[in-house]
Amino acid sequence: MKGPLFYAKILLFGEYGIIKDSKGLAIPFNSYKGALKSAKNLTGEAKKSNESLANFYNYLVNLSSDEVSFDVESLKNDIDNGMYFDSSIPQGYGVGSSGALVASIYDKYANNKITVLENLTRDKLLTLKQTFSLMESFFHGKSSGLDPLNSYLSLPILINSKENIEATGIPSQKEGKGxxxxxxxxxxxxxxxxxxxxxxxxxxxxxxxxxxxxxxxxxxxxxxxxxxxxxxxxxxxxxxxxxxxxxxxxxxxxxxxxxxxxxxxxxxxxxxxxxxxxxxxxxxxxxxxxxxxxxxxxxxxxxxxxxx
Structure with a gap:
C-alpha cells in the first residue's frame, strides 16, 4: 500500500494574524512531501509514526462533528497492519508536517469527502478548513486548518478572513535576482x-x-x-x-x-x-x-x- 503524495506548505504571509482575522497567503512547497505506506516490521521513525497514528485514531473515533465521519474500521485495520506516514517534511519547522498527515488521512478515510476535482465553492472550502481544523487540533491544541487544506488541494490559498477563503493563482516565477x-x-x-x-x-x-x-x-x-x-x-x-x-x-x-x-x-x-x-x-x-x-x-x- 502506498498513498498519494501530500506536500509541505509555506505560509508566505499571515502567521498569527490569521488567528485574528487578517489576510494570509499560503503556497504549497514541493521540496518536501509525505505519503501513507505500510510495512510488516516497523522500526525507527516508521514505528513512531505508526504509534502516533494509533493515538490519532483514538482521537478521530471520539470526534463528534456534523461535517465529517471516517471509515474508522479500515483505519484501525490499516494501522494494526503496519501503516505509517513516510514523510520528508521536517517536524517543528513551520512547513506543515502534521498538515500533510491530516490531509492524507482525510483523503483515504473520510466518508463522503470533498474531492479536489469538484467545483470548490467557498462553502466547500470552508467546510474542508473546519474539518481539517478539528482534525489537526489533535497535534497543536488549536489549529486554523489551513496547513492540511493547502496540502490537500496543493494550490495557493488566499485567506481574506475566517469566513472568506479562496484558491488563488500566484505570478509565475521569473529568472530574476530576487x-x-x-x-x-x-x-x-x-x-x-x-x-x-x-x-x-x-x-x-x-x-x-x-x-x-x-x-x-x-x-x-x-x-x-x-x-x-x-x-x-x-x-x-x-x-x-x-x-x-x-x-x-x-x-x-x-x-x-x-x-x-x-x-x-x-x-x-x-x-x-x-x-x-x-x-x-x-x-x-x-x-x-x-x-x-x-x-x-x-x-x-x-x-x-x-x-x-
Missing amino acids: AVFLLDSEQIGETEPMVNIFMNKMKNEGFRKMLSEEFSIHTDACIDDFLQGNIKSLFGNVKKLSKVVFTNFKPMIPTAFHRVWEKGIQTNDYYLKLCGSGGGGYILGFTKDFEKAKSSLKDYKLELVYRF
Whole structure:
C-alpha cells in the first residue's frame, strides 16, 4: 500500500494574524512531501509514526462533528497492519508536517469527502478548513486548518478572513535576482507554546492595537503586492513587516537570530519574517538579490522557495 503524495506548505504571509482575522497567503512547497505506506516490521521513525497514528485514531473515533465521519474500521485495520506516514517534511519547522498527515488521512478515510476535482465553492472550502481544523487540533491544541487544506488541494490559498477563503493563482516565477528563501535555524520549534505566548500577548490592549494598525495592514499590503507582482512596493512593505515582527514578536524569534534579523533591516540585503509560529524551524527571507543575501548569510543554510 502506498498513498498519494501530500506536500509541505509555506505560509508566505499571515502567521498569527490569521488567528485574528487578517489576510494570509499560503503556497504549497514541493521540496518536501509525505505519503501513507505500510510495512510488516516497523522500526525507527516508521514505528513512531505508526504509534502516533494509533493515538490519532483514538482521537478521530471520539470526534463528534456534523461535517465529517471516517471509515474508522479500515483505519484501525490499516494501522494494526503496519501503516505509517513516510514523510520528508521536517517536524517543528513551520512547513506543515502534521498538515500533510491530516490531509492524507482525510483523503483515504473520510466518508463522503470533498474531492479536489469538484467545483470548490467557498462553502466547500470552508467546510474542508473546519474539518481539517478539528482534525489537526489533535497535534497543536488549536489549529486554523489551513496547513492540511493547502496540502490537500496543493494550490495557493488566499485567506481574506475566517469566513472568506479562496484558491488563488500566484505570478509565475521569473529568472530574476530576487527571491523568497528559507533560513534554517537548526532548532525545533513547537507550535502550541508559541500560540500560547501570542494569546497571552493578545490580553494587552497595546499589542492588539499594534496587530490591527500595523501588523495586519503591512501583511495585507504584502499579499496584495505579491499577487499583483508589484515587487518594488512588496519589498518596502516586507521591510516594514520585518521591523514590526522584530519589535513585537521577539519570543517567537530564536535568540541566536536577533542580530541576523536586525542586520537584514539595516543593510537591506534581506528581510526576515516568521515562517509558521516561529520559536525555531525555518525563518522566511525575502531579498532583492539572492546572491548578496547568500553572501551575507554565508554561515547559514538557505533554501530557495520562489524567484522574482
